Amino acid sequence: MSKSIAGPEIERLIQLLARVPGLGPRSARRAALHLIKKKEQLFAPLSAAMAEALDRVRVCSTCGNVDTSDPCTICTDPRREDGTIIVVEDVADLWALERAAAMNARYHVLGGTLSPLDGVGPDDLNIKGLVERVAAGGVSELILAVNATVEGQTTAHYITDQVSDLGIKVTRLAHGVPVGGELDYLDEGTLSAALKSRTTF
Amino acid sequence: MSKSIAGPEIERLIQLLARVPGLGPRSARRAALHLIKKKEQLFAPLSAAMAEALDRVRVCSTCGNVDTSDPCTICTDPRREDGTIIVVEDVADLWALERAAAMNARYHVLGGTLSPLDGVGPDDLNIKGLVERVAAGGVSELILAVNATVEGQTTAHYITDQVSDLGIKVTRLAHGVPVGGELDYLDEGTLSAALKSRTTF
Numbered sequence: 001m002s003k004s005i006a007g008p009e010i011e012r013l014i015q016l017l018a019r020v021p022g023l024g025p026r027s028a029r030r031a032a033l034h035l036i037k038k039k040e041q042l043f044a045p046l047s048a049a050m051a052e053a054l055d056r057v058r059v060c061s062t063c064g065n066v067d068t069s070d071p072c073t074i075c076t077d078p079r080r081e082d083g084t085i086i087v088v089e090d091v092a093d094l095w096a097l098e099r100a101a102a103m104n105a106r107y108h109v110l111g112g113t114l115s116p117l118d119g120v121g122p123d124d125l126n127i128k129g130l131v132e133r134v135a136a137g138g139v140s141e142l143i144l145a146v147n148a149t150v151e152g153q154t155t156a157h158y159i160t161d162q163v164s165d166l167g168i169k170v171t172r173l174a175h176g177v178p179v180g181g182e183l184d185y186l187d188e189g190t191l192s193a194a195l196k197s198r199t200t201f
Numbered sequence: 202m203s204k205s206i207a208g209p210e211i212e213r214l215i216q217l218l219a220r221v222p223g224l225g226p227r228s229a230r231r232a233a234l235h236l237i238k239k240k241e242q243l244f245a246p247l248s249a250a251m252a253e254a255l256d257r258v259r260v261c262s263t264c265g266n267v268d269t270s271d272p273c274t275i276c277t278d279p280r281r282e283d284g285t286i287i288v289v290e291d292v293a294d295l296w297a298l299e300r301a302a303a304m305n306a307r308y309h310v311l312g313g314t315l316s317p318l319d320g321v322g323p324d325d326l327n328i329k330g331l332v333e334r335v336a337a338g339g340v341s342e343l344i345l346a347v348n349a350t351v352e353g354q355t356t357a358h359y360i361t362d363q364v365s366d367l368g369i370k371v372t373r374l375a376h377g378v379p380v381g382g383e384l385d386y387l388d389e390g391t392l393s394a395a396l397k398s399r400t401t402f
């Protein structure tokens with residue numbers, strides 16, 4: 001707002017809300033007004049939940065996941081298989097794989113990908129911790145669930161090198177047609193990979 | 202998330218963020234992760250700004266605006282003209298008009314429009330307070346800046362009736378072509394109105 005019309009506290013709230021992904025300056029104003037109108041039903045509980053999460057959130061020192069306990073819920077879950085670690089770039093990927101609920105494994109969050117151009121080297125990622133986990137024993141397979149980008153694949157190769165002496169299986173996600181995906185919207189690389197990895201019907 | 206993977210505090214934060222206009226379940230997860238990653242730069246200041254705004258926000262007992270003081274910044278601004286009150290449905294409309302910065306008047310927020318079908322009558326809106334402000338004297342013009350909807354116009358007529366004995370001018374916003382608007386995207390009602398209210402070039 002060009003002039004101050006709603007008190008500095010509300011303007012500051014709008015400015016900070018505008019920096020939340022998914023909101024912008026316009027929707028931040030709308031969000032702030034909605035919160036003010038739903039003061040008891042939404043604003044107060046959200047403010048309390050923020051303070052609580054802010055106070056309690058931790059990065060898991062084992063796997064790099066975020067949680068309110070360290071080690072995290074997944075690392076301490078006795079029903080998970082210890083033998084498989086799924087390696088992801090980001091916590092968002094971990095959450096996405098958990099929603100898919102396809103595996104009951106452990107995870108390791110790298111915190112990014114190798115990117116020499118951006119000055120991101122092995123020491124900037126959580127790779128040393130991964131190698132230590134594998135070296136400690138009990139792990140038979142690393143699933144490299146990194147993005148199918150140049151940086152993701154570079155990172156995958158680097159990790160494969162680092163654990164090559166440790167006698168474990170290293171796998172990666174299959175390429176192919178997304179479930180529900182239409183062929184004519186897919187790039188040629190995906191289509192080639194899907195053809196190459198075709199399965200018996 | 203189907204299973205609990207990130208502690209109840211983070212899941213509750215995501216659930217509440219998903220109820221903020223502009224965010225949904227998916228973007229709420231993204232927003233929560235972003236906040237956690239930008240803990241010092243964004244999460245902590247946003248949490249503090251929320252608590253502060255929540256604690257200090259008030260509805261102005263004079264005009265219905267929201268602010269951290271009562272009467273609000275606009276009602277207590279000595280540079281505003283007392284003679285003109287711009288009547289709006291919602292605080293969002295007040296903010297929009299302030300951004301336009303076209304008038305230096307006072308405001309009155311109705312808090313909605315008359316809508317018999319939804320059970321919204323005159324007593325559910327801040328109309329009595331408006332009539333009292335006008336009756337108290339010093340006001341020469343009411344600008345009814347309500348939406349150009351059936352409910353908005355019904356409300357405008359009702360307010361005009363209520364103040365008809367008080368000897369003030371009641372005006373409404375001009376209809377016309379939006380600035381930058383393209384004619385072939387406008388409805389016929391707007392085009393007719395724009396033609397009828399044409400001005401000399």
Ligand SMILES: [Zn+2]
Pocket residue numbers: 060061062063064065071072073074075
């Ligand atoms: Zn963990």
Ligand SMILES: [Zn+2]
Pocket residue numbers: 261262263264265266272273274275276
């Ligand atoms: Zn006010």
